[in-house]
Amino acid sequence: xxxxxxxxxxxxxxxxxxxxxxxxxxxxxxxxxxxxxxxxxxxxxxxxxxxxxxxxxxxxxxxxxxxxxxxxxxxxxxxxxxxxxxxxxxxxxxxxxxxxxxxxxxxxx
Amino acid sequence: xxxxxxxxxxxxxxxxxxxxxxxxxxxxxxxxxxxxxxxxxxxxxxxxxxxxxxxxxxxxxxxxxxxxxxxxxxxxxxxxxxxxxxxxxxxxxxxxxxxxxxxxxxxxxxxx
Numbered sequence: 001x002x003x004x005x006x007x008x009x010x011x012x013x014x015x016x017x018x019x020x021x022x023x024x025x026x027x028x029x030x031x032x033x034x035x036x037x038x039x040x041x042x043x044x045x046x047x048x049x050x051x052x053x054x055x056x057x058x059x060x061x062x063x064x065x066x067x068x069x070x071x072x073x074x075x076x077x078x079x080x081x082x083x084x085x086x087x088x089x090x091x092x093x094x095x096x097x098x099x100x101x102x103x104x105x106x107x108x109x
Numbered sequence: 110x111x112x113x114x115x116x117x118x119x120x121x122x123x124x125x126x127x128x129x130x131x132x133x134x135x136x137x138x139x140x141x142x143x144x145x146x147x148x149x150x151x152x153x154x155x156x157x158x159x160x161x162x163x164x165x166x167x168x169x170x171x172x173x174x175x176x177x178x179x180x181x182x183x184x185x186x187x188x189x190x191x192x193x194x195x196x197x198x199x200x201x202x203x204x205x206x207x208x209x210x211x212x213x214x215x216x217x218x219x220x221x
Contacts, residue, residue: 002151035212042118042214043199086152090203090210095159096142096167097201097210099152 003027004089006100013107019074021103023087032070033088034061037102046072046085077107111136115200115213122194122220130185130216132200138211139204141183145169146197146215155198158183187218194220 005024013019023032034046047054047061049070054061058077063070074081084102091098113134122128132141140159144152154167158177172191177183183202187194197217203210 031210033210033212037215040217043212044214045212048210088152088210088212094140094203095157095165096154097144097152097203099144101149101151 002101003091003098004087004100006085006087006103008103009101010104011106013077013105015078015107015109017077017107019077019081019105019107021072021085021105023070023072023100025068025070025087025089025098027089027092027098029065029068029089031090032063033097034070034072035086035088037084037086039083043086074105077105079107079109082106113200113202113211113213115198115216118214118216120216120218122218124220125189127189128187128194128218128220130187130198130200130218132183132185132202132213133181134202134211135181136202136209136211137180138202138209139180140202141177142201142203143167143173143175143183143185144199144201146199147193152199155185194218 007022031050036044058075060073086102087100088097116131142157143155146152156175158164174186199215200213
């Protein structure tokens with residue numbers, strides 16, 4: 001059983017479209033992380049959130065602690081947004097993080 | 110600025126050679142972690158350390174070794190015993206209760 005489930009696995013969008021990536025988790029958490037991994041592998045931390053909503057530029061992350069669900073939204077998507085997006089949550093014991101398998105996003109011009 | 114630094118970003122080694130990946134943080138975080146990612150798969154835990162001079166094996170520790178001599182540093186050695194070392198390696202650090210965590214940019218290791 002995976003502690004973290006992401007959907008969709010793959011996503012192709014036209015430039016300008018609104019994009020939503022979902023993350024569901026089964027453990028109780030203190031915070032959830034959204035990461036971006038570009039081709040070539042480098043990881044960038046996008047958000048860490050424990051409640052409500054955070055916004056950074058065209059990216060918005062929301063979390064519902066009761067439903068154990070988080071979403072990452074991208075408004076006015078652009079080809080440079082093409083990447084793999086990964087959500088991560090800490091284990092209850094604090095000895096590791098659980099990662100989703102990632103959502104591979106391709107934005108077509 | 111505080112952060113976590115992995116180096117190098119890309120690393121090439123010949124088969125049979127040990128190689129050490131660096132991970133340094135200046136966030137005063139207690140816990141540090143090493144993960145491995147294979148194509149099309151999620152990140153899997155190799156080792157973690159919650160205090161200096163102590164570390165624990167994760168799910169896929171075979172063929173790897175670590176040390177935690179300083180709070181700031183958690184180097185990972187990929188030994189010749191690791192059968193498939195080519196992968197993406199990610200280091201992370203956090204406070205003990207995981208209320209704050211930072212992730213390195215990763216090291217892509219290719220063994221030829």
